[in-house]
Amino acid sequence: xxxxxxxxxxxxxxxxxxxxxxxxxxxxxxxxxxxxxxxxxxxxxxxxxxxxxxxxxxxxxxxxxxxxxxxxxxxxxxxxxxxxxxxxxxxxxxxxxxxxxxxxxxxxxxxxxxxxxxxxxxxxxxxxxxxxxxxxxxxxxxxxxxxxxxxxxxxxxxxxxxxxxxxxxxxxxxxxxxxxxxxxx
Amino acid sequence: xxxxxxxxxxxxxxxxxxxxxxxxxxxxxxxxxxxxxxxxxxxxxxxxxxxxxxxxxxxxxxxxxxxxxxxxxxxxxxxxxxxxxxxxxxxxxxxxxxxxxxxxxxxxxxxxxxxxxxxxxxxxxxxxxxxxxxxxxxxxxxxxxxxxxxxxxxxxxxxxxxxxxxxxxxxxxxxxx
Numbered sequence: 210x211x212x213x214x215x216x217x218x219x220x221x222x223x224x225x226x227x228x229x230x231x232x233x234x235x236x237x238x239x240x241x242x243x244x245x246x247x248x249x250x251x252x253x254x255x256x257x258x259x260x261x262x263x264x265x266x267x268x269x270x271x272x273x274x275x276x277x278x279x280x281x282x283x284x285x286x287x288x289x290x291x292x293x294x295x296x297x298x299x300x301x302x303x304x305x306x307x308x309x310x311x312x313x314x315x316x317x318x319x320x321x322x323x324x325x326x327x328x329x330x331x332x333x334x335x336x337x338x339x340x341x342x343x344x345x346x347x348x349x350x351x352x353x354x355x356x357x358x359x360x361x362x363x364x365x366x367x368x369x370x371x372x373x374x375x376x377x378x379x380x381x382x383x384x385x386x387x388x389x390x391x392x393x394x
Numbered sequence: 395x396x397x398x399x400x401x402x403x404x405x406x407x408x409x410x411x412x413x414x415x416x417x418x419x420x421x422x423x424x425x426x427x428x429x430x431x432x433x434x435x436x437x438x439x440x441x442x443x444x445x446x447x448x449x450x451x452x453x454x455x456x457x458x459x460x461x462x463x464x465x466x467x468x469x470x471x472x473x474x475x476x477x478x479x480x481x482x483x484x485x486x487x488x489x490x491x492x493x494x495x496x497x498x499x500x501x502x503x504x505x506x507x508x509x510x511x512x513x514x515x516x517x518x519x520x521x522x523x524x525x526x527x528x529x530x531x532x533x534x535x536x537x538x539x540x541x542x543x544x545x546x547x548x549x550x551x552x553x554x555x556x557x558x559x560x561x562x563x564x565x566x567x568x569x570x571x
Binding site for chain 2: 295356
């Protein structure tokens with residue numbers, strides 16, 4: 210790809226490995242109950258992590274385009290991981306929201322009908338449908354990719370700039386003053 | 395061979411930046427509209443459409459009702475903090491042409507990012523460590539401040555990707571806001 214940072218062997222940077230590592234981390238964290246309260250910030254954080262890993266593996270400076278690409282891949286990887294992990298964890302997530310809504314309803318004289326509807330929605334067991342799973346995966350991947358782009362570009366702005374190596378001195382080094390230690394001339 | 399003029403160098407950037415900006419603006423407007431539409435549809439009794447919209451936002455937000463604003467008796471599709479972030483991103487996008495323009499691209503200064511990230515970080519950390527529980531208005535406000543800067547990263551990144559794909563040179567890279 211034209212314009213991107215390159216590795217020492219002349220090939221382009223390896224976007225896939227940083228994206229898979231960061232995507233797996235972000236996907237797990239965005240699916241686990243309680244931990245997922247950070248919302249979209251886990252995916253943005255995953256993009257930042259991917260940019261860090263990419264910068265660590267790439268000798269040259271990175272551009273915003275590098276960050277966008279690795280971030281988009283991270284978001285897609287996170288969507289796959291999150292969707293798979295969410296399947297067994299869904300009852301826990303729903304139970305958490307249900308408990309929260311039920312707990313809050315104790316503070317009111319009577320639970321409003323809208324709240325009751327919300328709680329009942331959580332009580333209804335959902336049946337797994339492969340078609341709905343794929344649709345959900347597709348939508349989630351698109352959303353996470355956009356959030357990952359954001360994280361990747363932010364990550365490049367933090368970790369992507371590297372100082373150029375100092376040029377070798379042009380002035381010849383002066384010979385040491387005085388006789389050599391062993392006394393030879 | 396002589397160097398291309400500044401206008402000639404800016405042309406491909408403008409050609410890429412304008413569509414990216416328009417698409418990002420349209421997506422941002424649709425996103426915010428969907429957040430507001432979910433409770434509205436539920437209040438109208440359209441359970442299928444509103445459930446679909448709530449489900450779309452479920453992967454990116456915890457959707458805890460006590461941390462959300464309500465419309466017509468139902469919680470929005472995202473929490474107050476997320477709403478603030480997305481509203482801030484829309485405001486940042488609307489400001490983009492006046493701040494950055496379309497003829498150059500560049501990432502914002504790191505200090506500005508840290509400054510706008512500080513309120514949301516403090517607000518979240520205080521809540522996470524049990525030091526305080528911010529009202530939803532404050533959550534939305536700190537999210538809004540952070541969301542303001544996000545389009546300047548997003549548009550820059552996507553424009554660079556588009557320019558790579560088309561093999562065009564980048565003009566005025568690395569400029570700071």
